[in-house]
Amino acid sequence: MKDELIIANCSGFYGDRLSAAKELVEGGKIDVLTGDYLAELTMALLFRMKQKDPDKGYVSTFLLQMEQVMGTCLDKGIKIVANAGGLNPQGLAKELKALGRTLGLNPVIAYIHGDDLMPVLSDLQESGEAFRHMDKHTDLKSSGLHPLTANAYLGGFGIKKALDLGADIVVGGRIADAALAAGPSAWKFNWKESDFDKLAGAYTAGHIIECGTQATGGNYSFMDEIPSYENMGFPMARMREDGSFVITKHKGTGGLISKGTVTAQLLYEIREPAYLTPDVKARFDTLSIEDLGDDQVLISGVKGDPPAGYTKVCINTLYGFKNSMTVILTGLDIEKKAEIVEHIVFGIMGGKNRFEKSDVQLTRSGSPNPITNDEAFSYLRISVMDKDKTKVGKLFSSAIVEAALSTIPGFTLTGPPSGEIPAILHWPALVSLKNIRQEVVLNDEVYAVETQFFPPLATPVENIRSEAGAKPSMPAGKPHAGPFTKIALGRLFATRSGDKGGNANLGVWARDEKGFSFLNEFLTVTTLKELLPDMAGFDIERYELPNLLALNFYIKGVLEDGVAASLRSDPQAKTLGEYLRVKIIEIPESLKP
DSSP, rough: TTEEEEEEEESTTTTTTEEEEEEHHHHHOOOOOEEEOOOHHHHHHHHHHOOOOOOTOOOOOOHHHHHHHHHHHHHOOOOOETTTTOOOHHHHHHHHHHHHHHHHHOEEEEEEEOOBBBGGGHHHTTTTOOOOOOTTTOOOOHHTEEEEEEEEOOSSHHHHHHHTTTTEEEESSSBOOOOOHHHHHHHHOOOTTOOHHHHHHHEEEEEEETTTGTHHHHHHOOOGGGGGOTTTTOEEEEEEETSSSEEEOTOBBOOOOOOHHHHHHTTTTSSSSEEOSSSSSEETTOEEEEEEEOOEEEEOOOOEOOOOSSSEEEEEEEEEEEEEEEEESSSHHHHHHHHHHHHHHHHHHOOOGGGGEEEEHHHOOOOSSSSSSSSEEEEEEEEEEEEEEHTTTTHHHHHHHGGGGGGSTTTTTSSOOOOOOEEEEEEEEEGGGOOOEEEEEETEEEEEEOEEEEEOOSOOOTTTTSSSSOOOOOOOOOOOOOOOEEEEGGGTOEEEEEETTTTEEEEEEESHHHHHHHHHHOOOOOHHHSSSGGGTTSOOOEEGGGGEEEEEEETTTTTTTTTGGSSSSSSOOOOHHHHHHTEEEEEEEGGGO
């Protein structure tokens, strides 16, 4: 259709399926191929690569994908847009040009920069940018931490500019994930910065497809609904001029596009229903979602508010180093065995106080009457963190090995001794959009991206919050009439969880309005803490999205200082949703599936 733009996303992270770009380009009609490769941890990994080689710092696997599809995309007029530039978009553009020459091709390549704030960080601080931690409310300067990277999330109008100038391939650094869809949409339909509802629709589409196959059945709670996990198709958004769109995938691919799979991704890694982007606040609580069947879901009616006047900055600092080892505890007296191991190991190392941070987690999983050896296992995970890497390296792992023959019966480890790894502390902050200088470079010409600045109406942190705010916990109780029965929560409700820096989000939704009516009254913050006692000590915000038959919980501080500085066994909160689903709850029998 002439009045639509088909955007296909071939990557949800650095390391996603390498063949996805070729599959999308050759599997059917698309107009734009996008790739999202960056996460908070990825920026830290790229920094380490660039330290070893200043010409690196970009996503190298993107070049392998382009080798497979560059010629076909040029032949078919498919535009390519990706944030694979990481910390060195100029270097990636140079390599893409060289690749084109090798292939006998001459694509027009543009790169976008302006996200890297490291060269101007001190100047911005002097001018009043505090880079205050969004959760701890501490200024960066007073933290005593030394940033390794500082990258502002860029909006989509740099992409629009590059495509307006005739670029075939557009690469950038920390372009916001969902902007990879919003930029091409603004180019195709010539949207302005004030077209908030249309932009909100495109950013919503971008959020749905940004994580690849998570929108097509990957990591989906109701596994029985997925026809096949083989050759799972990557998602596409068929954008329309009014900002509405259809999520779909190529025919003949595995997975599923349904109201449920799309809802799952809408709830992934969000906080309040107002989804903050550099260009617009997209109101996820206003959209309509309709299952059209045949792997097609229509999203329409998304409302957009003016942007907050600020954009997020991903700052990574080197906190120190960390290490973990896991001892297998078998059979009887598990708690006593754990206590002995912990006491002896830390005794060898000079006590817990020797480390800036330590954590001991006992996971009881052994069967009381096991029929196999493995079924008798429980696990004691010992983790330490310190600025002195010698403490958490061989000295730590050697101390645990030393205890092997002199502690509990059956002492063994899940793996060999490990070395220390850097603990990269994530520092989420905001910076005023007026201090972002986004530029497009094409054929060595530099083009400034002039965008309209919408002044903030409140202080930075207050201004990113939804007008509705967090819903207070409602009184517990049985909102429906009996008789009642007990069932695992996940037999009725689906979940999707993920990380937001040091915080976690937990989305829960129902299949129908009757189920949501129960869920909305039953699952308060108080009840959630009762079901998940290990979350009880954290501040939890609760948001309602009745249009999605969903609730979202935002658990503050549970992941400490982000994935690379967390001592949790699941530092990205990927398992949190399924943990909730296994919990037994009491429901009216009328709701039983």
